[in-house]
Amino acid sequence: MNTTQPLHHTVNKYFLWILAFILLSSVTSAHAEDPALKRVIANVQDRYEHTVDLKASFIQEATIKSINQTVTETGVVYLKKPQRMLWDYHTPSQKKLIINPEKAWLYVPEDNLVYVQDARQILSSKMTVRFMIGVGKLEEDFHISFTDPHHVDKDGHYDLCLLPRSNELGIDKLFMKVDRQTSFIINFSFADIYGNTTRLTFSDIKTNTNIPGGIFSFTPPQGVNVYHVP
Numbered sequence: 709m710n711t712t713q714p715l716h717h718t719v720n721k722y723f724l725w726i727l728a729f730i731l732l733s734s735v736t737s738a739h740a741e742d743p744a745l746k747r748v749i750a751n752v753q754d755r756y757e758h759t760v761d762l763k764a765s766f767i768q769e770a771t772i773k774s775i776n777q778t779v780t781e782t783g784v785v786y787l788k789k790p791q792r793m794l795w796d797y798h799t800p801s802q803k804k805l806i807i808n809p810e811k812a813w814l815y816v817p818e819d820n821l822v823y824v825q826d827a828r829q830i831l832s833s834k835m836t837v838r839f840m841i842g843v844g845k846l847e848e849d850f851h852i853s854f855t856d857p858h859h860v861d862k863d864g865h866y867d868l869c870l871l872p873r874s875n876e877l878g879i880d881k882l883f884m885k886v887d888r889q890t891s892f893i894i895n896f897s898f899a900d901i902y903g904n905t906t907r908l909t910f911s912d913i914k915t916n917t918n919i920p921g922g923i924f925s926f927t928p929p930q931g932v933n934v935y936h937v938p
Contacts (some may be wrong), residue, residue, distance in 0.1 A: 744859055745852070748866050751891040761788040761919040764910040766795075773903035785910075791827070792924040806926045813926040822928040825937040855883065864888050865895075 763786050771778040783797040795805040804815045807827055814823040855867040866886040880903075885895035890913075897907040928934050 742854070745854060745868075748859075748868070748886060748891075749852075752886055752893065755891040759789075759915045761786070761917065762913065762915050763787075763917060763919060764913040766911075767909045769907045769909075771905045771907075773905075786919055786923060788919050788921065788924060792921070794923055804926070806924055808924045811925075813928075815926065815928070815932075820932055822926075822932050822934045823937055824928075824934060850882075860888065861885070 768781045782799045786794040791809045793807050797803045806813045812825045812827050851871040855869045868884045870882040880899045882898040887894045892913050895909050899905045
């Protein structure tokens with residue numbers, strides 16, 4: 709059984725959304741000269757800088773291009789500075805991805821499995837570390853632009869396109885939708901180099917609710933098979 713693939717693949721996938729928040733924490737200017745674009749980024753940056761923790765419901769849609777199949781999952785995500793997150797899946801099946809500065813766990817109850825890895829291995833990429841510690845800069849790692857000349861979609865939300873300057877994350881491009889009224893990121897999607905896409909839509913977003921730090925640690929239930937990923 710390949711125990712490395714599930715954890716690495718899962719963490720990389722969910723890190724990309726967190727990247728959208730963390731990379732904005734130290735953005736000082738957009739790559740483009742468009743004043744409207746700079747204003748949108750500054751507003752999201754301000755929202756992030758005043759966020760200590762965050763809770764939101766999510767819908768995840770992952771499409772595998774080779775078989776033209778989409779899998780839809782729902783749950784709740786919790787983020788807390790620094791370097792803590794929990795993705796708690798509710799449907800169609802339960803699972804949890806938990807990361808803190810020391811450890812990462814992927815718990816799949818229906819398989820009676822827990823994958824465990826040192827968090828330093830998960831956060832080993834140069835780009836990941838830069839953003840997790842709050843020193844990443846949008847203009848250094850991405851080309852950013854509005855996806856539409858009118859800047860907004862039919863619902864009035866801002867649509868942004870981020871093109872990575874390197875292929876470190878194995879993605880082609882990222883799209884980010886920002887609520888025009890609240891500056892919350894309400895949708896985030898990306899495509900990998902094979903054309904597979906993942907879309908995350910967020911609702912019921914709450915910030916600074918003093919999320920307890922204990923939820924970002926995990927003790928495997930008795931009888932569950934535990935695999936330690938090198």
